[in-house]
Amino acid sequence: MPFIGNIFQALSKTREKVADAFDNIVKRKVTPDSLEQLEEVLLSSDMGFETVSTILNVVEKHHDEGFISKVEDHLVSILPMKEDNYLPSNNPIIVMVVGVNGTGKTTTAAKLASYYKKLGNNILMVAADTYRAAAIDQLKIWANRIDVDLVHNEKSKQPSSILFDGLTAAKSKNIDVVIVDTAGRLHTHKNLMDELEKMYRMAESKFAEFKLSALITLDASLGLNSLVQAREFLKIIQIDGAIMTKMDGSAKGGIIFPLYQDLGLAVRFIGLGEDLDDLITFDALEYTQGLLGTK
Structure with missing residues (x-):
């Protein structure tokens, strides 16, 4: 199964709350109450205060346009680019x-x-x-x-x-x-x-x-x-990196952001189950899309 199918399903518990909070802003527009609700939801997904604060800034700045895509771009920019996960070259x-x-x-x-x-x-x-x-x-x-x-x-x-x-x-x-x-x-x-x-x-x-x-x-x-x-x-x-296990059962899928922002620790793999194939390489874009439900 492709990565996006796996991660999209794995983030369902986190995405359910996050997507609802963003939908609420789309329907009610940006108000102090809707922003406060969004903040609470994002913090409850363990995105961390720094990440949540910047998301709120993006929403406020771009509330008259497609702010979801702006939030997606911002979150992707926070995380490191996909790497080759220590593939052997000249050295084992x-x-x-x-x-x-x-x-x-x-x-x-x-x-x-x-x-x-x-x-x-x-x-x-x-x-x-x-x-x-x-x-x-x-x-x-x-x-x-x-x-x-x-x-x-x-x-x-x-x-x-x-x-x-x-x-x-x-x-x-x-x-x-x-x-x-x-x-x-x-x-x-x-x-x-x-x-x-x-x-x-x-x-x-x-x-x-x-x-x-x-x-x-x-x-x-x-x-x-x-x-x-x-x-x-x-x-x-x-x-040199983290492997997030049990992601498929967690409602705290936002943890990857403070892990990198606070400790400089990038997630290299995500574990989704007990089978040998239930380990997927981490990709910032596909992870963010799975979190926001934008794909």
Whole structure:
């Protein structure tokens, strides 16, 4: 299914409120009451105060013309342009999937492996979550389905050691993309955060021939609370982008704007379900159109 079909459906809960609020302005014209109602709706979708304020300014400025298209143009301009999502070029890449418990990291890691393989890359997965035995079993099933190699060690409790073994294997096999599933961790667990930093620094220093990146999985249903999580991870390692999971069940689809405006963190992928194909690359225009219902 094309991206716009997926994202349009996924944003239905957010769009229902947002579109109604804009329709109300079209019918009643711009009044203090209609603007206040629009502000409340936009804030409830977790677009963030800065984004909402600029939207209201656009509506007021262009209320005598087609202001919806002006709002669309404005929102698209806020977000970064679509990128190539770390496609290998001269160097192989490492993608570390990080985040708190319950955000769908393991499933997302498998989806990423499938995504990159379909682009013609040689893939290796590394099971570096040493705290949840089910994660390794889960990755074994996914790796078998995708038909990619998986490095794991149920006897080891040292994720840095497992990652080292995985990257060493990747070098010898001329792997294009290494997908690393890490343990879920809260920022309040200092030991686990220190452990994540150790893994990142080891990969960075000992495997410089790889392009290292980290993507954080964020639960879209948590809205602005996701910013708190991301901000803490950014204190430990460099995060190169976010993957919004569970977008299909959230009424807080506006979170992508403050995530980028407040933290400079761009969304690279959106997760819409449990199947391998339920991971789509992020596109600012199509996302905005899905949010506003303009396509």
